Amino acid sequence: MQYQKAVNLPYTKQDEQEEIKMNQLRHGSKKKGAREILEMAMHAIFLLCGTVAVAFVLLISVYLILSGLPAIREIGLVDFLFGQTWAPTNQTNPAYGILPFILTSIYGTAGAVLIGVPVGLMTAVFLSKSAPPKLAAVIHTAVELLAGIPSVVYGLVGMIVLVPAIRNLFHLSSGASLLAAIIVLAIMILPSIINVSENALNAVPKEYEEASLALGATKIETIFKVSIPAARSGIATAIVLGVGRAIGEAMAIIMVSGNVANMPGLFTSVRFLTTAIASEMSYAAVGSLQRQALFSIGLVLFLFIMLINVILNVLIKNKKEGA
Amino acid sequence: MNYKKVFAAILAGAMMMSMAACGSGAGSSTTKEEAPAAQTTTELSGSVSTNGSTSMEKAIGVLSEQFMADHPNVKVTYDPTGSGTGIEAAKTGSTDIGLSSRALKEEETAEGLKGITVALDGIAIIVNADNPVEDMSVEQIAQLFTGEAKDWSAVGGNAGEVACIGREAGSGTRDGFESITKTKDSCVLSQELTSTGAVIEAVKSNPNAIGYASLSSVEGKEGIKAITVDGVVCFEATILDGSYQIQRPFVMVTNGGELSEAAQAFLDFATSADAKDLISSAGAVPAAK
Numbered sequence: 001m002q003y004q005k006a007v008n009l010p011y012t013k014q015d016e017q018e019e020i021k022m023n024q025l026r027h028g029s030k031k032k033g034a035r036e037i038l039e040m041a042m043h044a045i046f047l048l049c050g051t052v053a054v055a056f057v058l059l060i061s062v063y064l065i066l067s068g069l070p071a072i073r074e075i076g077l078v079d080f081l082f083g084q085t086w087a088p089t090n091q092t093n094p095a096y097g098i099l100p101f102i103l104t105s106i107y108g109t110a111g112a113v114l115i116g117v118p119v120g121l122m123t124a125v126f127l128s129k130s131a132p133p134k135l136a137a138v139i140h141t142a143v144e145l146l147a148g149i150p151s152v153v154y155g156l157v158g159m160i161v162l163v164p165a166i167r168n169l170f171h172l173s174s175g176a177s178l179l180a181a182i183i184v185l186a187i188m189i190l191p192s193i194i195n196v197s198e199n200a201l202n203a204v205p206k207e208y209e210e211a212s213l214a215l216g217a218t219k220i221e222t223i224f225k226v227s228i229p230a231a232r233s234g235i236a237t238a239i240v241l242g243v244g245r246a247i248g249e250a251m252a253i254i255m256v257s258g259n260v261a262n263m264p265g266l267f268t269s270v271r272f273l274t275t276a277i278a279s280e281m282s283y284a285a286v287g288s289l290q291r292q293a294l295f296s297i298g299l300v301l302f303l304f305i306m307l308i309n310v311i312l313n314v315l316i317k318n319k320k321e322g323a
Numbered sequence: 324m325n326y327k328k329v330f331a332a333i334l335a336g337a338m339m340m341s342m343a344a345c346g347s348g349a350g351s352s353t354t355k356e357e358a359p360a361a362q363t364t365t366e367l368s369g370s371v372s373t374n375g376s377t378s379m380e381k382a383i384g385v386l387s388e389q390f391m392a393d394h395p396n397v398k399v400t401y402d403p404t405g406s407g408t409g410i411e412a413a414k415t416g417s418t419d420i421g422l423s424s425r426a427l428k429e430e431e432t433a434e435g436l437k438g439i440t441v442a443l444d445g446i447a448i449i450v451n452a453d454n455p456v457e458d459m460s461v462e463q464i465a466q467l468f469t470g471e472a473k474d475w476s477a478v479g480g481n482a483g484e485v486a487c488i489g490r491e492a493g494s495g496t497r498d499g500f501e502s503i504t505k506t507k508d509s510c511v512l513s514q515e516l517t518s519t520g521a522v523i524e525a526v527k528s529n530p531n532a533i534g535y536a537s538l539s540s541v542e543g544k545e546g547i548k549a550i551t552v553d554g555v556v557c558f559e560a561t562i563l564d565g566s567y568q569i570q571r572p573f574v575m576v577t578n579g580g581e582l583s584e585a586a587q588a589f590l591d592f593a594t595s596a597d598a599k600d601l602i603s604s605a606g607a608v609p610a611a612k
């Protein structure tokens with residue numbers, strides 16, 4: 001085979017079988033068996049590792065569906081998804097409507113993306129295209145630090161600094177609100193958006209930009225009309241990552257958003273899908289409808305994230321084929 | 324380059340040594356605070372896990388310190404998760420002793436849970452230290468929390484919108500507060516926090532806030548003050564004779580099964596006469612014997 005590779009001759013199945021025979025003659029039948037077995041064993045291990053990820057996803061999906069369905073069946077799908085009151089511990093009139101949580105999660109994520117994506121994208125463009133190297137190094141360090149800060153610390157800083165600031169700025173009775181959660185979430189998703197977008201922008205072939213500049217476009221026109229569309233799928237991945245982190249965040253939000261199950265408003269105390277599960281799971285009695293309803297909330301959250309991923313992937317695919 | 328590495332190593336070593344010094348310093352100070360130990364029985368060993376009410380933090384703290392001093396081979400742990408969680412944990416057996424800052428409900432005792440009252444505790448109604456309001460009646464407090472009265476001027480304070488800080492639905496403190504002020508299922512809260520400490524912090528940082536928290540946690544805290552209810556100050560004597568109306572029991576919950584020797588001993592210790600002074604020092608009222 002090396003001979004054939006060295007002289008660039010095509011390598012056929014016949015050659016392969018001849019090669020095996022040569023190996024057999026060279027190494028003897030016993031050693032050949034051990035090497036083949038080792039090969040097969042390693043292939044099996046790789047296959048196993050690959051299927052572990054698939055197995056986990058399947059396991060989690062199946063478990064969520066099985067534990068989330070009973071409550072939905074008992075409460076009624078429409079009442080559950082579109083009911084506007086969540087009061088499972090109410091003695092006289094327990095209500096299990098999660099519309100407030102669904103809307104809050106949607107608005108919160110949308111708000112965080114609206115703030116975070118432009119800022120993150122512009123930062124990535126700056127880092128990738130026009131930053132002087134020393135400044136870029138400083139910003140890189142800052143972004144990496146931001147990415148490494150645990151969510152609890154974000155929540156703590158939000159609670160101590162952001163909530164009183166909002167209260168004083170807007171003359172509210174309490175600053176713990178959807179706005180505080182949106183700001184905290186926007187800051188949290190910045191690092192992932194910046195990192196992935198910057199990698200995508202760096203991967204755009206230099207020829208595209210040089211061609212554009214050669215045709216007379218300015219640098220800014222090149223960035224917005226050539227580089228960003230070319231890096232489109234990477235940027236979409238960045239947005240998906242950001243959305244995924246924002247919709248799944250519980251710890252930071254639990255400290256700044258007030259946690260009262262209201263219909264969302266920018267300055268009202270709200271509860272997200274994630275914090276709804278986190279705040280009640282520990283004391284919901286095992287086997288009670290409340291606990292099962294919490295699992296159903298988990299199922300809804302899971303489906304949400306799948307839906308967002310599918311929609312965004314479809315959008316990218318369409319754009320790719322369209323272009 | 325070499326100097327940088329040496330400097331970094333020296334800095335790291337200095338930080339580690341200062342942290343070690345802090346640790347041992349704290350340890351020695353707590354041993355100085357303990358009351359003189361009763362007779363030491365060294366046969367008991369093992370661990371006792373307690374889980375539940377965040378209001379009982381101080382009380383459990385002093386009891387477990389004394390118990391661990393008496394029985395050096397026993398380790399008592401405390402997990403502050405809230406009364407509802409503590410009762411649930413006792414029921415499922417994930418903890419030895421559940422802690423609840425409310426009496427057990429009928430459906431809970433029907434499931435086999437047993438509650439032993441170790442103390443009575445007052446729920447202090449706290450406002451920010453800058454708030455001029457000093458006294459309110461139970462009805463006024465209820466009006467503020469249900470949203471009937473939305474402004475501080477309705478109860479004699481400066482004009483400003485009231486921010487009611489409450490606890491999560493499973494909290495024993497919330498249960499006690501709502502049953503006495505008769506605001507069950509009708510509180511309109513501006514924030515629902517999950518621990519006593521969080522409520523105190525929220526009231527401390529917001530001049531418009533009003534909240535409720537265990538007296539034992541409120542005593543000595545700066546930035547907040549406990550108002551009088553119908554003219555009655557919240558402290559041990561008024562809780563004991565009942566004139567301070569907003570109070571509830573501290574209950575140790577077990578699921579009726581076999582307790583480990585160490586856990587049973589801790590339970591007996593908490594309800595014994597030796598524990599009375601300790602519970603008083605924590606700001607609660609020992610259950611009258």
